[in-house]
Amino acid sequence: MNRVTLWRRIGDLDLLGALGIDVKEVRLILRILSRNPLSLAGSIIILVFFATAILIAIAGVGVLPYDPYAVNIAEALQSPSLRHLLGTDNLGRDIFSRIVAGTVVDAQVSVVVVAFSMAVGGLLGAISGFYGGKVDEIVMRVTDIFLAFPGLILALAIAAALGPSLLHVMEALLVVWWPTYARLSRAEALTVKENQYIEAAKASGLRDIEIVFRHVLPNILPPLMIYATLDIGSVILNASVLSYIGLGAQPPQAEWGRMVFDGQSYLMTQWWLPIFPGVAIMVTVLGFNLLGDGLRDALDPRLRRIVRG
Amino acid sequence: MSGDKSLLQVKNLRVIFNTDAGVVRALDGVDLSVGYKEVLGVVGESGAGKSALGLTIMRLIPSPPGRILEGSSIIFRGVDLLKLSEEEMNRVRGTGISMIFQEPMTSLNPVYTVGDQIKESIRLRIARSRRERPRGGRLERLDDGGSVEDELLEALRLVRIPDPEKIAKSYPHELSGGMRQRAMIAMMLAAKPSLLIADEPTTALDVTTQAQILKLLRDLMEEVGASILFITHDFGVIGEIADRVAVMYAGNVVEIAGVHDLFHKPSHPYTIGLMESIPHLTGERGELPTLPGSMPSLISPPPGCKFHPRCPHAFEKCRRETPRLVDMGGERWVACHLFGRR
Numbered sequence: 001m002n003r004v005t006l007w008r009r010i011g012d013l014d015l016l017g018a019l020g021i022d023v024k025e026v027r028l029i030l031r032i033l034s035r036n037p038l039s040l041a042g043s044i045i046i047l048v049f050f051a052t053a054i055l056i057a058i059a060g061v062g063v064l065p066y067d068p069y070a071v072n073i074a075e076a077l078q079s080p081s082l083r084h085l086l087g088t089d090n091l092g093r094d095i096f097s098r099i100v101a102g103t104v105v106d107a108q109v110s111v112v113v114v115a116f117s118m119a120v121g122g123l124l125g126a127i128s129g130f131y132g133g134k135v136d137e138i139v140m141r142v143t144d145i146f147l148a149f150p151g152l153i154l155a156l157a158i159a160a161a162l163g164p165s166l167l168h169v170m171e172a173l174l175v176v177w178w179p180t181y182a183r184l185s186r187a188e189a190l191t192v193k194e195n196q197y198i199e200a201a202k203a204s205g206l207r208d209i210e211i212v213f214r215h216v217l218p219n220i221l222p223p224l225m226i227y228a229t230l231d232i233g234s235v236i237l238n239a240s241v242l243s244y245i246g247l248g249a250q251p252p253q254a255e256w257g258r259m260v261f262d263g264q265s266y267l268m269t270q271w272w273l274p275i276f277p278g279v280a281i282m283v284t285v286l287g288f289n290l291l292g293d294g295l296r297d298a299l300d301p302r303l304r305r306i307v308r309g
Numbered sequence: 310m311s312g313d314k315s316l317l318q319v320k321n322l323r324v325i326f327n328t329d330a331g332v333v334r335a336l337d338g339v340d341l342s343v344g345y346k347e348v349l350g351v352v353g354e355s356g357a358g359k360s361a362l363g364l365t366i367m368r369l370i371p372s373p374p375g376r377i378l379e380g381s382s383i384i385f386r387g388v389d390l391l392k393l394s395e396e397e398m399n400r401v402r403g404t405g406i407s408m409i410f411q412e413p414m415t416s417l418n419p420v421y422t423v424g425d426q427i428k429e430s431i432r433l434r435i436a437r438s439r440r441e442r443p444r445g446g447r448l449e450r451l452d453d454g455g456s457v458e459d460e461l462l463e464a465l466r467l468v469r470i471p472d473p474e475k476i477a478k479s480y481p482h483e484l485s486g487g488m489r490q491r492a493m494i495a496m497m498l499a500a501k502p503s504l505l506i507a508d509e510p511t512t513a514l515d516v517t518t519q520a521q522i523l524k525l526l527r528d529l530m531e532e533v534g535a536s537i538l539f540i541t542h543d544f545g546v547i548g549e550i551a552d553r554v555a556v557m558y559a560g561n562v563v564e565i566a567g568v569h570d571l572f573h574k575p576s577h578p579y580t581i582g583l584m585e586s587i588p589h590l591t592g593e594r595g596e597l598p599t600l601p602g603s604m605p606s607l608i609s610p611p612p613g614c615k616f617h618p619r620c621p622h623a624f625e626k627c628r629r630e631t632p633r634l635v636d637m638g639g640e641r642w643v644a645c646h647l648f649g650r651r
Contacts, residue, residue, distance in 0.1 A: 008449070139463055196416040200409075202498060204430055205402030205437075214429075218420045 002013035030299040039294020045287025052100060061101050066094035068101040068254045077270050087112040087272040089263060095272060099280050106284070109166065110235040113173045114228045120174075121181025122224055126216050126239045128182065129189025131208065140186070143179035151176045152238060159247040166255070169239055169248040177235070184227060188220035195219075227293065233288025240281050256281050315342035316536050317366070317385050317406075317504055323378040324365050331608040335361040335375075337560035337615075340634050343504065348530060348537045350551030352544060352566065352583075354604055357557040359540045366390070366538070367408055368398050386503070393532060402432065404437050407502035411509040413489035417481040423492045427461050430499040454605030464495040467532070487518035494525070496532060506538045514610060523549045544587055548572065553640065556580050556636075559615040560606055562634065564615045566641040576643045578620045614646065622647055 038164065050305035061068055066084075080087040086095040093284045128139035146154075155172040160167035192198070201211045240257030242248045249255030251262065256277040263273025324336040336358045343349045353359050364370050366383055368390060371445040383390040390401060410416045417426060435457075465473035468491040481489055489512060497505060507526065511519040527550055530537055539550055547554055547568065554571045556564045556579065564577040575581045582600040602619040603613055611618055617627040626646045 025454070117642075132614060196410045196412050197418040199369065200416050200496075201418075203367055203402055203408035204433060204497070205399045205404065215418055219418070 003152055015212055021177075029298040033091055033294050036294050036297070038290045039298075042287045042290030042292075042294060043120075045283060046291060047286065049103060049284050050107060050284070052105040056101060056104045057107075061097070064094075064097040064100055066097040068093060068164065069199050069252050075181045077273075079085045079270070080272055081172070086276045089259075089273050090266065090270075095259075095276050099256065099260060099277055101254040102256045102259065102277070102280070105166065105249060105253065106236045109173075110232040112232055113235045113239075114172055116174050117177040117181045118224055118228050121178035121183075122185040122217070122220070124178075124186025124276075125182040125187075125221060126189045126212055129186035130193050130212050136186070139182065143182045146176070146179040147183075149176075150201040152241060155238060155242065156245065157245065159242055162245045164250060166243075166249050166253070172242070173235060173238060181224065185220055185224060189216055192216050192219045225237075230288055230292040230295065233285040233292075236288075237281065237285050315344045316347075317343040317383070317538070318385070319362075319366070321366065322362070322381045322383065324361055324370060324434075325376050325378060326379075327374045327376070327524050328608075334560050334609045334610065335339075336365065337474075338631075339557075339562050341555045341562055343536050343538055346530065346536060348527070348539055348551050349551065350547040350554040351538065351540045351557060352542060352547055354542065355556030356559075356561040356604060356607070356631055358509055358607075359557055362518070363408065363508045363538065363540050363559070366506060366589045367402060367406060373611070398584065400437060403497075403500040403502065405502060405505060406504045407497040407500055407628060408427070408506040408508065409490075409493050409497050409510045411512050413486045413493055413510075413513060416493050416497075419428055419481055419487055420482075421477055422477065423481060423484070424461055427464055427492070427499050430496045431460050431464070432459050434500045453590060455638065460499070460516060464499045465492075467498065467529065468492070468495040469521075486514050487522065490514060490522055490614070491517075491525070494522075494529070498529065498535070501533070502535060502545050504536050504538065506540070508540045509542070512541070512543070519546070520549070526550060544572075544583070556583070559610060561615065562642075563616065563645070564643045565634070567639075570641060571638065576641065576648065577645050578617050578622055578647070582619075589642045614644075 033043070055063065070093065071086075073090060075084070075088050076090055076092040077090075078084050078088040084094050084096065086099065089098070090095055124139050128136045155169075155176045158172035158175055159168050162171065198211060198215055201215050206214070239248060240255075240260075243255050243257030244261045246258075246261065249258045251258065259277035260274045260281075263270075263277070266273040267275075313414065319339055319341050322336050322339040323334070326333040326335055339358070339362060341349065341351075350364065351359050352641065361370070362465065365377060366385075370377065377391060381391060385405065393401065417423065421429075460484055461477055462473045465476060470476050470488065470491050476484070476488065476492070481492070486494065494510075505526075510526075511522050514522060526537060526539075529535070537550075539547070541547060546635065551568045554566060554568050555562045556571070556577065558579050564571070564575070564580050566576070571580065572584070575584050579600075582598075585598045586600060588597055600619055605615055605618065611628075613629050614620070614623070614627045614632050617623040624646070630646070631645050632644045634644045637643055637648060
């Protein structure tokens with residue numbers, strides 16, 4: 001099977017060796033993943049999502065069958081047909097084109113939020129875990145405070161205070177998102193710092209902060225990256241919720257949550273207005289969750305035996 | 310001890326650890342010295358304080374819970390390391406005193422190639438000599454015009470690694486234990502330290518590789534001109550590599566002597582006991598003599614000489630007074646009342 005050989009190729013890259021990952025182990029994990037139809041479906045959804053987003057971001061909305069922002073009252077509220085695959089909205093805009101154009105917004109928001117959370121949380125967590133003592137105590141209590149609030153409510157409050165805009169949604173989500181990464185990174189740093197190469201680095205006269213950057217961070221990156229990739233789905237979900245409430249993307253921007261909100265009054269008569277963007281959110285988030293489940297099974301040696309046998 | 314001519318002089322070194330169970334006296338007044346171009350072996354049972362000694366000299370004792378008590382001193386090249394600031398101590402680490410560890414499997418960082426890690430060590434040394442910190446990959450030229458790359462290959466050749474170009478590009482997990490330990494030694498020697506602390510560097514290796522590494526260290530000491538403080542629990546290893554030996558028991562040095570003297574006429578009852586319990590290839594077969602009992606708790610050690618509960622020659626004074634190291638002449642020092650001031 002072609003896909004399997006592709007997985008093999010990925011497994012062969014020396015990059016993985018460079019990250020201290022056992023290549024055989026990775027190959028086994030990829031094989032288990034590709035055998036599980038659900039996680040395979042999940043990875044395809046994710047690939048399609050990002051491929052589309054990158055294509056639109058580079059080529060512009062011109063490649064779409066219709067301009068997602070062109071108002072055409074004459075064709076308003078058309079049901080799905082060959083002409084308009086997913087129908088048109090109340091302003092006659094093609095819903096398929098708008099959904100595809102929306103991938104860019106969601107990809108952008110989710111990647112930015114996850115990347116910044118990983119950078120901020122990852123660094124703070126690594127410092128916290130490596131130094132221990134008072135530093136650790138302070139960083140961890142601060143994350144406790146952030147984690148004490150329900151994430152979405154806190155994000156909502158911040159976004160509302162800043163005023164409706166997509167940028168503010170990103171900022172609000174970032175505030176809520178980094179503590180999880182700090183926790184994760186700290187836990188990894190605690191194991192990494194027990195390694196003798198850390199002691200050896202100290203014995204070579206490297207300063208603590210140099211050890212954090214040169215020896216601790218590169219070693220906690222792989223698990224952090226895996227978590228971040230799977231985390232993108234929940235950022236998309238939360239960003240959509242904020243946009244749905246009206247705090248994020250503003251009209252006429254094509255954003256999935258906003259499209260559900262704008263179309264919900266047509267639910268009983270022209271159902272395709274809110275349903276299709278809703279399905280887009282659901283499928284994308286599902287894709288991340290499916291891959292996440294598959295990856296968890298593949299990484300758990302006890303579950304792995306069942307899959308193999 | 311060798312007096313002023315020594316590279317490292319440890320005097321009355323006392324280190325305690327505060328634990329939930331009580332205060333552990335890991336090092337309780339250790340005196341020893343390492344001369345120039347000398348290998349000092351440090352032997353003792355597990356928990357005798359050998360590794361704590363190595364880490365304390367590097368000032369890498371985790372603190373808290375560890376603490377170096379007042380009155381201790383570690384004189385290295387005429388400077389008391391315990392009086393240096395952390396920043397000054399950092400400059401001693403690596404280029405002054407370097408350390409290799411027991412576990413070659415985990416003492417190299419898995420995410421960098423062996424070459425990168427050795428180069429880091431070389432750059433650190435150049436940066437030190439230029440009084441600046443290393444930045445990125447800019448320090449590619451040495452003062453004598455050679456490149457870091459050349460010096461890396463030289464370092465790998467020095468530790469007898471075959472095909473150094475290939476090994477430099479390898480990741481630690483691609484190498485065997487012996488190769489990793491060689492790479493580790495290359496990395497530490499690339500910083501050109503004057504003292505190398507080797508904490509059981511061959512314990513995790515098989516006997517053949519162990520012999521090769523020991524010979525390598527011995528040869529390198531001659532070539533590079535560094536001294537070695539060699540920590541081990543294995544008398545066989547000591548016999549291979551050391552010039553002089555310090556025997557440790559429960560946080561004290563109980564005897565220091567030249568390696569030949571120690572093996573042939575041990576003085577301290579503990580050393581004698583240890584020597585008798587080593588099986589010999591020749592001679593009578595029979596049950597091996599053992600030392601009765603085990604090493605005392607370091608939280609509440611027995612008063613006086615810590616060895617007295619196990620000592621066949623213990624007398625009244627041993628229970629009251631802690632013996633100090635006494636010069637027996639001929640480079641031999643013993644801490645035992647049997648030999649005190651006669």
